[in-house]
Amino acid sequence: MKTELLNINNLHVSAGDKIILNGIDLKINKGEIHVIMGPNGSGKTTTANAILNNPMYTKTAGSILFEGEDITNLKTDEIARKGVFMSFQLPEEIPGISVTNFLKYAKSKTTSEPIKIFSFKNELKTYMAELNMNPNNMERSLNVGFSGGEKKKNEILQMLVLNPKLAILDETDSGLDVDAINTVSKGIQMYKNETNAVLIITHNTKILKSLNVDYVHILVDGKIVKTGSQELAKEIEENGYSQFKVQK
């Protein structure tokens, strides 16, 4: 039997005067990998931000349940502590705070257990090795002076360390070379198990190849216009989104 993790109901979202999401419905169960694809400006990033209740966006209708609990209007940090994680397209730079210290602090906020420094550092080292990250980055300021690829890998590292119930990856693959995409994909496989779930937001299908995707959703003009299997992603790769364009 499948256990529901995330349930988005008829979600409408605006940013300022602009309506971006026009009634999204999305249900994610534990153990599943979902993908949202869609053309630029269709509302993919807004969906991710709305789940984490970014105050830049306003929810005008609908609800979001996480493990059956209404999280629609919770604060971002409360949602994060319930087990939702988002990998950012453009991760922020935090000068003066090392990757290690940041993760230690974030981990202490998302778990109730005390952190054992030695094993924590070892865990970090192991993950960094798996993600082909320079171990010296541990002591560098978070994302400061990191290349685009390093920043994205650092997001995946954070996902592994914080081990959320739902990981939302917002275009984590964009701008990455083939090797880096494979590394990110490997990170997702390391993270994924039967008790958690992944929501991948992407433009292209390369990252999906080595993953067992359960559902692909096509988002156009703020609505999910089609849901299918991994085959749907291949179709998009060949034919693009034009077939789904809503007639205006």
Next chain:
Amino acid sequence: MKTQVDEINRNIYDFKNADNYEYKIKKGLTPEIVEDISRQKQDPDWMRDFRLKALEVYNKLELPTWGPDISELNMDEIATYVKPKTTLSNSWEDVPDDIKSTFDKLGIPEAEKTSLAGVGAQYDSEVVYHSMKEDLIKQGVIYTDMETAVREYPEIVKEHFMKCVPLNDHKFAALHGAVWSGGSFVYVPKGVKVDIPLQSYFRLNSPESGQFEHTLIIVEEEASLHFIEGCSAPKYNKVNLHAGCVELYVKDNAYLRYSTIENWSKNMLNLNTKKAIVGKNAKMDWVSGSFGSKISMLYPMSILNGEGSKTEFTGISFAGGGQNLDNGFKVVHNAPHTSSVVNAKSISKNGGKCTYRSLVRISENAPGAKSSVSCESLMLDDISISDTIPTNDIRTDDVEFSHEAKIGKISDKTIFYLMSRGLSEEDAKAMIVRGFAYPISKELPVEYAVEMNRLINLELEGAIG
């Protein structure tokens, strides 16, 4: 999304002892009062005459016409000399309980045991404790209170006292010359390297009074020293005044690092003067944290007189509501191939004001000079103020000079990013501020760095409105 950031919690500094002095001089400033201070201190004649001359200079000079408004300062309401009920001791056992417990709370005796080679502690106008490790005494290092130095090393003192900071430097330098009391004297003989820091701590307990300690440090050729100063005071309703003076002589090939944290209460006017004269191939490093006080005008200065001499200034100011911290750094390049590096930061919140005011002067006789200045400000809300007022006076073409100023706010995007990792809005802001201050806090003595982070972390309390 707005966050209300509370004032720094100063509980550990704000405990007050009874104003339990042995002698508190009449308020105000007259030749009689200055002579009375001189008598109380059993000055030699030359020092009494010096004080009276300083008072004349004080009366002639005007208040500065720039910077924060200090017109509320009424010298008729300030007692310039408060003698605590004790005498100088070299054992904490002999220090009266109320005074000792003050320094205990500030962690001074503990730090002395673990990380310092010598300690001086001043309470109101007099140094109450002084001690230094035996091996430094054997190497000829002198570390004592300023009064003892005047009595026992008159030649060295006469040669250096208020020569680096002359009486006519500004009105409060002259005031200092007239009423100075307490402070530290350090002499490091040629070639002696003092590996472990010496620390002096200045505590002003008495209300409506002034603290005018004098620090005179001479580091002879090829010698080196790290000297730390800490200052604090409990808060009273009336204005207190701090007009200390620090004179540093760094001789040829010598090294001096002078670290200070000024954490005065918010009724304090901090008008402190600090200068260093740096000899050939010598190096002077300043590390400075300015947190408390209502108004601060603090511009440490390095005068690079020796060829190849260097100076580095690392400083941070943190102004809350009602505070106006006008701080900065001054450097004069007076010889070829001298270099200066400035890294100044400020944080303002709750309507606090931070100004970075600086001077870089590169004279005609300083070809090959290099100077690099970077100042960064962070404002935590829309009502706080930050300003940068640099003066660059460069009189030779053969220089490398750069000045970089950045004023910023915490972005909502950054806060969202951190909150998405489980940090509350307050935690997120505190982390950003801590990170901003890190390049400075890592230069501070460890107990001060810990304290500074504690100050930043505490009381960043959120109220989403």
